[in-house]
Amino acid sequence: MWDFLALALLLLRFSKKCGYIVLAVAIMMGCSVGVLDWTALVWIVATGVILLIRTYVKPYRSWRHLTEAVLVADAVALMLHLVHGFKNLRVLDGVYVSPDSLPFTMYYNFDKALVPFILLGCVSTLFYTKHHKHVSWQWGLLVAAVPGLLMLATLAGGLRVEFHAPVWLLDFTLANIFFVSLAEEALFRGYLQQRLARAVNPAAALVISALSFGVMHYHGGLMMVLFASLAGLIYGIAWMWSGRLWVAVLFHFGLNLTQLLFFTYPALRHLP
Template sequence: MWYFLALALLLLAFRKRFSLLALAVAVGMGVYSGILDVRALAWMAISVALIALHFRLRQHARLRVITEALLVLDALALTLHFAPGFHNLKMLDAVVVSPASVPFTLYYNADKALVPFVLAGCINTLFIAPVAWRAPRRAWFVLAASVPALLCIAVALGGLKFELHLPGWWPQFALANLFFVSLAEEALFRGYLQQRLTQVIHPLAALAASALLFGLMHYSGGPLLMVFAALAGVIYGLAWMWSGRLWVATLFHFGLNVCQLLFFTYPALRAW
């Protein structure tokens, strides 16, 4: 199921028919394996109906505002795991990367993986949008360097510690983090939220707002994680703003997470 779901997400930006075919196969396998039950199927059916209605109302701007709001709420519910009927697969259960790291549990989230599909149904520029702010090449080098720099700041603040490790479950982590975490979150916060805000306010204000909300989404990790996530959101937001490409922001997001896993305590420093 998970490989077909990842393939569907990979194809969504440029081969929608093949993407939907791969998604259909993934859903079928999810039902067969018990990951999706009848409530999840009902939720997805309602989502499809909302997307179809949103498309049919393309000549009715006011009504489309309502259907778009409902689709965004749909995506938010999937992101926060509020949608019923999804029995996400636990791949790792409280593993410890290193003695200084807190235990880490890894899920393959079928609900969160659906977020890009839902948002692509209400905004056709989700993956490729007009460039809001062009940056010189040297700015991209600075932005790439800011990824390890931010992690070093977290070390200085006592949230992380330098450590080298390559766990045997690295491939499972990479698949889940790229497609079922980074892409889903970037679709919501950059591809949709920052893009929509950019249409009504200054691009920098839109970037700041989306980054702050991204930080707030990590409230369960405490104040330091919220600040760290908000600063990371600025990096991802700049990557989106300068490129207009959702996958560029996603790769920055994924790159930061991988960099932390390989060179720092993960997901956080254990409090002794």
């Protein structure tokens, strides 16, 4: 089921119809194994009806702003796991990557994975839009900013340099690319930053989306908010320069993977 859900997300960039068909298969499988109960199914069907009305019912075009607001609120609720009925699979439960790391719990998130499907109904250019070309050395600096930010967090006392090769690395890769990074980048870069860039200066849109991304990590404390906001700037620049959502996703996953392999993860455990 999770492979089908990841495949649906992958196909969404190339064929919207194929992506939704594979998603329907994943939803049926999720219902059959108990990952989705009837409340989640009702929520999904209601969201699907709104997407269909927005797409195909011509007289409804005068209400497009209202339907978009409802769909975005829907996506945010799913992102924050506020919708009942989703029994996300707990893959890791309080594992320690190292003695100096905080415990780490990881889920395969069905609710969060639905976010790109919803937002694509609001912004047809979610995955690809116009971009600003930049030369290779500028991209090199942006890539270097990923380990640079992690070293900055280390100097600030939030991380420590370590090397890990956890046996669950493949599970982490699947979960982080498709059920975390893609959903978050779809919301904060593909939707929010893109929408804001049409109304305000692109630099302001970049900063606002990055700060919003940082605030979403408030549960980790002030340092996590600051770190996530700076990371959001990197992802936002990657999206702005490339015009491709998947480039921002790869930067997002690249930072998370680099931290997992070479630093304490998810953060430094301050032992008494």
